[in-house]
Amino acid sequence: MKNLENTLIEWEKIFNFICETGQINSLNNYSYYFLKKLNNLIPFFAANFFLFDEQEKIMGEPICFNINQKQLTLYSNYYYKLDNIRQLVFNQPGATKSTDLLDYTTWSKSEYFTDFLAKNNLYYSAGIDIHYQNRLLGTISLFRERSEPDFSLKDLIYLELIAKHAANQVYKLFLLNNIKQKKELKTKLIMKKISQEFELTEREKEVLNLLLAGQSNQKIAKELFISINTVKKHLSNIYQKAKVKSRTELTALVFKSKINNS
Structure with a gap:
């Protein structure tokens, strides 16, 4: 990452964010509350949070802010194939932003940019993938409108810092969720047996x-x-x-x- 010498890190905000998101004890609620808290730390216009299973397939419905179901479906069915940023950094370590990865003079003329991003006011983007011991757990993408400032070095540093904590928390919630599902399945089988027997x-x-x-x-x-x-x-x-x-x-x-x- 670039020189940090002139970048002021507000450690108290980072600490508070980690404390607050560390109290989320449900995998189903984690992505929503994570993004809600993150908007106070790194302001964004829109955002999404995808979770992945062990086969790197999307788990359930991704949590989105200011991205509706129609837009999400269009992306999943077609535009993801044209997503240059996804092709460059998906499942890679480190926080990135679109203006560091692509030449906007060229990219802003692409089909993906003009027909999807621009129409939804998604001009600047930044994101990071969440890994736990080389396993991809999730990916976070943040967006800002053209009228807003681009994501800063400070924003990327914050993403790097909180992603490490998020990796531990999400992995723990994955384990707890697996235990819960196994317990529920076992209880369901026992209930079926008892219901039939009695x-x-x-x-x-x-x-x-x-x-x-x-x-x-x-x-x-x-x-x-x-x-x-x-x-x-x-x-x-x-x-x-x-x-x-x-x-x-x-x-x-x-x-x-x-x-x-x-």
Whole structure:
């Protein structure tokens, strides 16, 4: 990266950003809140955050600010093939910006620029890929309008600094998400087995699911839009079918079934 001598780094802002984004404990929410916080650190007109699986395929819907679904679909279906920046720096280390990579005199006349970027007021861009031990986890792209200043060296330094933290956080959330998915699948299989064994009705299955999630009778009633007395009636039927007398015994029965199926 260029000489940093005259670049003032506001370390307190970096520290606060890392602290705030480090508290995000859901992979599904991470990209949105990351970009929301990032806009205070590096102002942008538009942005997107893509997450990738182990095969480097996009996971779910990317989070976008000021880029609508129609624009995203057009890019995914066609314009990504014309994206010169993607061709140059995708899955590469380091923060980059468009004005360092391309000659705007030529590039501003390209189909991708005139038909896609310019029409959506995406003039300047900067971005960075997030890696954890050589594995691509995500990519962040920021955009500014032509009327705004280009991304600065300071902006690129900030991207470099926070990407290192983001790599650790996203990788941790990937691991937690995998554990959660495996647990949910296992619980689903156990629920299917128990439902068949005890011949539970669909409503009884719903009540049992919420009970195993630790919900009180009041919360189960609210979730299923039924009265507390109806919840108690369903629980009584479940206890009778499972030959238990309480929540504790029922939970123990399910837990025992999980162990036996491990």
